[in-house]
Amino acid sequence: MGLDQMIYGNTLGAWLMAAGIYAATTLALWLLERYALRGFTRFARGTQTAVDDLVADVLSETKFGLILFVALFAASLALQLDPTVALVIRRAAAIAIVVQGGIWASAALAFWVSRFVDQMAGEDAEAVTMVSALSFVGRLVVWSVVLLLILDNLGVEVAALLAGLGIGGIAVALAAQNVLGDLLASLSIILDKPFVIGDFLVVGDQQGTVESIGLKTTRLRSLGGEQLILGNSDVVNTRIRNLGRMEDRRGMLRIGVTYDTPREVLARIPGWIEEIADAQEEVRFDRSHLSGFGDSAVEFDTIFYMTVPQYDRFMDAKQAILLAIHERFERAGVAFAYPTQVVYTIPAGDDSGAEASGAAAPAEDTSSERAPAGG
Template identity: 30%
Template sequence: MILYVRRLLLCMLFALLLPHTMTGQLLGTSKTTAEEPAKVPDDSLGRRTPQGTVNGFIKAIGEQNYLRASQYFVLSKRSYRRTAERIKIAQTFQLLLDQGGNLSPSSIVSNKEIGRIDDDLAAGVDLVGNIAAGKTSIQLYVENQSDDSQPALWLFSAETVESILSADITGEKTFLDRVLPSVLKERKLGNVPIGHWAVVVIMTVVSYLLSRMLLFGAGYVIQKVWKKAATEKGKAVIEAFSLPVLMYLTVILFVALTQRMGISIIVRQRFSIIIITIGIVAFLILLWRLTDFVSMYTRSRMTRRGRISAVSAILFLSRTTKAAIVFIGIIAILGIIGVDVTAGLAALGIGGIALALGAQKTIENFVGSVSLIADQPLRVGDYCRVDDIKGTVESIGMRSTMLRTSARTIVTIPNGQLSASKIENFAHRDRFIFNPIFNFRMDTAPDQMRYLLVELRSLLYAHPSVLNSTPVVRFTGITADALKVEITAYIEAPNFEKSQEVQEDLLLRMMDIIENSGTSLAYPSQTLYMARDTASSSEKAEAVFETVKKWKEKNELQLPEFDPKRVEELKGSIKYPDDGSFKPDEDKN
């Protein structure tokens, strides 16, 4: 009964208060401001990211504050309450790292609260190093101990701590602890025994000298095995690889020796950035030298082939590649030393877009020059036609190409426009067309026309500079004022000037044939010719009629086709140049 009364009173109270509450919400007498999300407080130990956890732990053991170092571990409640046990875990971890452990350089460890998501590990777990000392092999993991609703908290995982506790290090000392005198171990510099710093310097020199010896031995073997090692190209390749390989070997030997000798993890972790930087610089030097080698080799080949225009493009590409190498190297080194280059890259990207838009024509011309060099539609010295411009190529640059016209003027064409134009190159012709069209008088007799067709074709067969392909000499039509004969043949000549000489000789010989036929060329009907017209030679016409008659009687009229035997007899029967012509070769003799 009492319980029932209490419930009834609560319901009445709720009914009385609810209208007032709803009224206040509907009237909106006071504006409510949206609550800003609470800012996540920074962790005093810097454990919000895997990188912060690793750096904080190294700093703590460097200061020999092992109690603080233990706060970077996932510990059970029992272990956490025992201070001595916490200190022992941290000291054991440091000893294992000194004996043969390795922590990833801080610049490689993730600096994000979510950790790395591009590895094969589960979300919230990152691998940050390993320990391999004697029979001990431990993978070092850091794990996010918070869920999505709480700020990230990265600690060395419970599995890692358990492996550290189970490691047997009783009576084990590092090599340096056994050989260094007490003075060098007790006196410290940067919370590290001064003897360790001295050994680091010694190991740097030893690693360099060993690398030089190994490189010398490898060079000797290469000289014996590789036959081209003594050539200029072989020496250039060996020179390109020598310094980068020396740097890589030095770094590898230094890391291996310092790790096995028991150099403090504090020292090695501080040197890790320098080691990675040296590796990046070695790789960049290798790229730089390979660029020089490829550029030198390609330029020499282009020079031997006479492609002078390609040399400038190769130099430009070489310089551009080197600029890219320097830019990538600066970005990589800044990222290694901990500088956030994301904002800088974004700014450079925006600036690059603006620059590309502003230099669109320049980039277009550069791409055009590269395509011209690759496809080689024209070369320096070629006579060509670009659209409606004819001229000889004077030079092919990175921005434009210059043509010298027959009027001796220079026409500059941007390479972007040139690569998109129709280019007709006359210099690469393997033959020159000979295509005159003759219009003969209307009073030319049929036998005279037969004589002309046979003799003109015989001339083309007989001339040594006319290509052996079958020439075409055809009576193609009767117009209002002339009888039309069209000739098509090809002249074999090394250049255009020589083809003009042969064409001139052919035309002169054809004029002789026309003169001997007794007819002549027709004048255009629209031309008013006031001179006395010379009558056709009746004697020559009679001679031509008699000749054609004999051809017909002997079945030797070479129309519509020539007898192959007659073609073989005619080939090369004409003396060219003709007697009486200037012959420079004979004058030299």
């Protein structure tokens, strides 16, 4: 039996050549996968650059079984095959290449996401959430393209299919518009970053610390301890007060002293308060003035700023200022005003006077910070 003997439309020599091409291609791919790729991976781990790590991770996802279809297609080129058989082999090789490309694209996306999360974990929580959400969308797009390419290779009319999917997608979008609205709002929150995990928010009449930002809901932990679950679209469409990004905190004190306080003492009170405020750590004094004559007190208004936003430290400083003011007034003999009423009487038949009254009010603190959410 010679090499010129015909077998299924091809000579024995052609069949042997095709077998040799298939074996050589398969062996070459196996050697590349087993030795070259593993050596490159060890090299990439020893360098500081990310590009070689990316290439190593992507190539490590090569599926040897899929590459065999490429070897089969290469071998078939040496043969004269029935058109139907040749078409099947060509389509199988094309589908294998498309699927392998999808696997490589997913691996590259997973590598980037993993590297980003490792770098930003604990520093930018909302960016981690954004990348996790976008990576899912990215994988969905990749495999959608892969599926369409496979269908196109199988002879399916992709244009007609896309048109039908478009009509169906519109119907689904109308039925799930609330869910899609929350999904788009989550992307808006993630990309625009009006707040991040850990910020203290006031959203309408709700307030709390951001615990998580999901695809549909944002979850807050309120001051009372309960969890508040808000739809992302509701959050986006509401005015938000983000107290987590305060750089400092404003405080106001209103103090009233009695009217019998000497004028020279009244003139020194703003200076006393300034000295007391300046003595506190992390406090920036702004101003203190005699602001008016009340019904029963001479009133002083004081403005100061806490250079750190934490409410508990603000209240500690405010308490220290008030106690120091009380101690200073006590040493100087200055009395805080408190509600009193003085009644003057005149003898019967004396029309020269009339009954009058006066009052005095105690020290009053009208600080704008009424709750830990105050600003």
